[in-house]
Amino acid sequence: MTKSAFLFVLLLFSVRAFGQTDTIFSNNEKIPCIVKEIKESSVVYVHPGEELLNSIYKNAVQKIVFKNGRVQVFAEATSFNAVKGVDDYEKVTVTAVESEVKGLFKVGDVSAKAVGTTELSNQERVKNRAYRKLKMVAAMMGANAVYLTNQRTEGNKIGYFSSSSAETNLTGVAYTNRLPDFNAFKELLDRHKGKMTQVLEVSLGGSSTEYAKFKTNKPFTIENLTGENGLIVIDDKYRVVGFDQQGFNVYYRNKSKWFNVRVDFGE
Known part of the structure; x- marks a missing residue:
């Protein structure tokens, strides 16, 4: 067999082998594989020719194209909105459930603080301002999700010698489901x-x-x-x-x- 004929046969075999696999489309790559199981929060698969089980969080999977042609789209990945700039801050998702950011890419820590202007400030409005700021910072960082790790809220305090306004402090971790290439x-x-x-x-x-x-x-x-x-x-x-x-x-x-x-x- 000539060298060119051998390369042609090898290429044909590779194409056929690829066609006999499933393909996971994650947020940043395509994974030719054999899907073994789709769990509540992850997809279990093996690479062609291997037996070692691998897993990927469903938050990171856009879709799976199975070898029979069937396509399964995952709502977990598509539920995150595209945030193109700070003006899109309202599209940022804030969650206190850690599993909801599994598989996303961490871009940094984030924090926000809001304080009432007077001792009679509405506590709920102060808290809402803190959440708005948290989303603004996240959007500036290129994130579209925040995992909230701590929230501290204090109400108005009115005393004879000293008083303080309502205050909310938030801390969390900013994530995105897609990073620039x-x-x-x-x-x-x-x-x-x-x-x-x-x-x-x-x-x-x-x-x-x-x-x-x-x-x-x-x-x-x-x-x-x-x-x-x-x-x-x-x-x-x-x-x-x-x-x-x-x-x-x-x-x-x-x-x-x-x-x-x-x-x-x-x-």
Whole structure:
């Protein structure tokens, strides 16, 4: 058998073998496999030619295409809304159930605080402001889900010598069901060799419950680009939270203030 004929037979065998497997479409990859079991919170599978059982959380599975052609879509993955920027903060899901974020990608810790303006402030409104801020911070970080780890709420205190307003403190962990692709982002940068310009800055202070937007016109440069644990980091400071053909958004924190910056590609 000639070398070319051998390669053709090998390719044909590979194609047939792939067609005889199931395919799991996760949030960031395709997994050719044999699905063994679909449990309440996970999918159990084996790689072709192996016996070792693997599992993946259903939150991370968009769909399974079985070898017979049947397609099963998972509501767990599609229940998370796309958050393209801070204006989409209301789409962020906040949960106190840890299993609901299993399989998602952690992007960082998040916190929020709201205090009433007077000793007669409505406690429920103060709590709602804290939740709004928590979602805003998460959206600036590129997250669409928050696992709430702690909530501390105190009511108004009125005393003869001292008084205090209602207060709510929230802490949690921000997650996303889909991270920006490092290789795709790097290819996009390679295609745009021209100047980059910071055109918009969104900021949210630690004591504020509303974010501020400012148009800018500053040059933006990249000296170092790294990708670790699925996170794209620029110059050890900025984390890429999303990109398109026109530019990208980065997140960073400076002390008690959060920032989300839009950078556009030049001509």
